[in-house]
Amino acid sequence: MRRLALALALAAAPVLADSTLPAAKWANEQLPDPRQEEAAKNLMLTLRCIVCQGQSIADSDAELAGDMRAMVRTRIAAGEKPEAIRAWLVERYGQWVSYKPLVEPLTWPLWFAPLALLAVGAFLARGRFRKHR
Known part of the structure; x- marks a missing residue:
């Protein structure tokens, strides 16, 4: 019975987390x-x-x-x-x-990585299209 009461109390804890203010x-x-x-x-x-x-x-x-x-x-x-x-x-x-996010040295990879990936993708695609000709 005590275990059931404890389980119910723990299950009800999130309900009591909100403020009543x-x-x-x-x-x-x-x-x-x-x-x-x-x-x-x-x-x-x-x-x-x-x-x-x-x-x-x-x-x-x-x-x-x-x-x-x-x-x-x-x-x-x-x-x-x-x-x-x-x-x-x-x-x-x-x-x-x-x-x-701010543009600062710590966040430069966030700003420039997409551009670098696009450049690499364009380079690889260019080489791939040349082989097919």
């Missing part, structure tokens, strides 16, 4: 100024949800994504520039949070 003010509400809301939305579409990992914070229903949306809207409403907000989030969560 209400969402932050700007998590699911738009800013009154349409230009500020557009700037916030554009930024939110380029930031990755830490929980969902495959969605932007604009599309995610995760509680943390709501907190991040609220933070973005609050900072935009306060007059902060989107790139400053992105820089702060990258500093806090790492470069992975951004869908727009």
Whole structure:
């Protein structure tokens, strides 16, 4: 009987993981100024949800994504520039949070590998077509 109670308690643990606190003010509400809301939305579409990992914070229903949306809207409403907000989030969560990686020595392979592979493919295809003539 104790094992059954323990198994039920462990099975119910994920249900208890969500917070019972209400969402932050700007998590699911738009800013009154349409230009500020557009700037916030554009930024939110380029930031990755830490929980969902495959969605932007604009599309995610995760509680943390709501907190991040609220933070973005609050900072935009306060007059902060989107790139400053992105820089702060990258500093806090790492470069992975951004869908727009920086071009720096560490990320050069990400930017130039596709071009190098295309060049190698074109070279190999050129040689292959010459043999068939």
